[in-house]
Amino acid sequence: MPELPDVEGFRRVLQSCAKGRVIQRVDVRDAGVLHGVSARRLRHALEGRRFTEPERHGKWLLAHTGEGPTLMLHFGMTGQLVCGRPADAAEAHDRVLFTVSGDRQLRYRDQRKLQGLWLADDDCAVARLLVRLGPDAMAVDLKEFEAVLSSRRGRVKTVLTDQSVLAGLGNLLADEILWHARLRPTGRASDLTGAERRRLYTHMRRTLRSAVAAGCVPRRDSWLTGHRDDLFPTCPRCGDLLCRSRMAGRTTVWCPQCQPDGL
Incomplete structure (x- = not known):
């Protein structure tokens, strides 16, 4: 099960693979990992925006898009975030693909689909999703x-x-x-x-x-x-x-x- 160190690794994957790059296409291969947002709305909200500096809180990864919405990812027991290229063949458990400029592609991969992806329109929506969490274990004094x-x-x-x-x-x-x-x-x-x-x-x-x-x-x-x-x-x-x-x-x-x- 991904824990804080794994999710920090996924944050670095997002940072190195997609930070500053334009989201050209969002391909939802399995809408079962989406929570509170449809595949159509997710595409409309993210395509054309840029991923900015990502954050992590506990086991959550926050993929910001500047002044736009924040994509929030939780990896459950088997989730991963991997970086590839659009020409690479999709694997069986690749649920959502984010093609970004520079011929790169982020893939949310998850076998068991116990968690997934949320879309927070603003900081208040981010806070609502994280409200039940205590302080981050790396940041607590x-x-x-x-x-x-x-x-x-x-x-x-x-x-x-x-x-x-x-x-x-x-x-x-x-x-x-x-x-x-x-x-x-x-x-x-x-x-x-x-x-x-x-x-x-x-x-x-x-x-x-x-x-x-x-x-x-x-x-x-x-x-x-x-x-x-x-x-x-x-x-x-x-x-x-x-x-x-x-x-x-x-x-x-x-x-x-x-x-x-x-x-």
């Missing part, structure tokens, strides 16, 4: 981070992946951050000490910076993510067998030795 965690009684992993608390963290990132911070995912967020909240924030920032540089949550041998899918997964730090459980419907992985049940 320590004071705000401590405040939102100390006010939540849920399990710390559940709080971290709640998009209304922090925008951008998903299952893999939350497990990775908690492993680096040596905190068990099942502890209550409100029970964290001040030192633990600060440690968690520090490791969230470090993990995000590293993952953003990689464009994904990397499966490194030195990271939990590099071992979580092994048949008999072991901790890359201490060698202990990793534990697995279900939390909020998602597989949660942690090390019982490095992440003791002290909360």
Whole structure:
């Protein structure tokens, strides 16, 4: 599932492939990924405009067009944004194609179609679509981070992946951050000490910076993510067998030795 680092990578794809270029054609191959806008209106609103500097908030990508509307993309579990050329054959899961000047083409590709594309006519419409989101996990400062965690009684992993608390963290990132911070995912967020909240924030920032540089949550041998899918997964730090459980419907992985049940 695309998380903050993946979407930041898609933002860079949009920036390098289409920023400053005229949208010459919008080809909707599957209107099932459009939300609140028809294929005809999407074409009429975007064709002839230029993509400007894109933004990201959490797992959302905002493709601005200057004084025009903003195309808002969410990638669900299987979405991607790829850059190609109009002459390239379309793949089976290419849902919407944006041909831009300079013989380039942006493609919204998604197998499962759990999210998709929205069109926001102005800043107010953008704000309405993002109103339920908390601060971006890359942008939140320590004071705000401590405040939102100390006010939540849920399990710390559940709080971290709640998009209304922090925008951008998903299952893999939350497990990775908690492993680096040596905190068990099942502890209550409100029970964290001040030192633990600060440690968690520090490791969230470090993990995000590293993952953003990689464009994904990397499966490194030195990271939990590099071992979580092994048949008999072991901790890359201490060698202990990793534990697995279900939390909020998602597989949660942690090390019982490095992440003791002290909360």
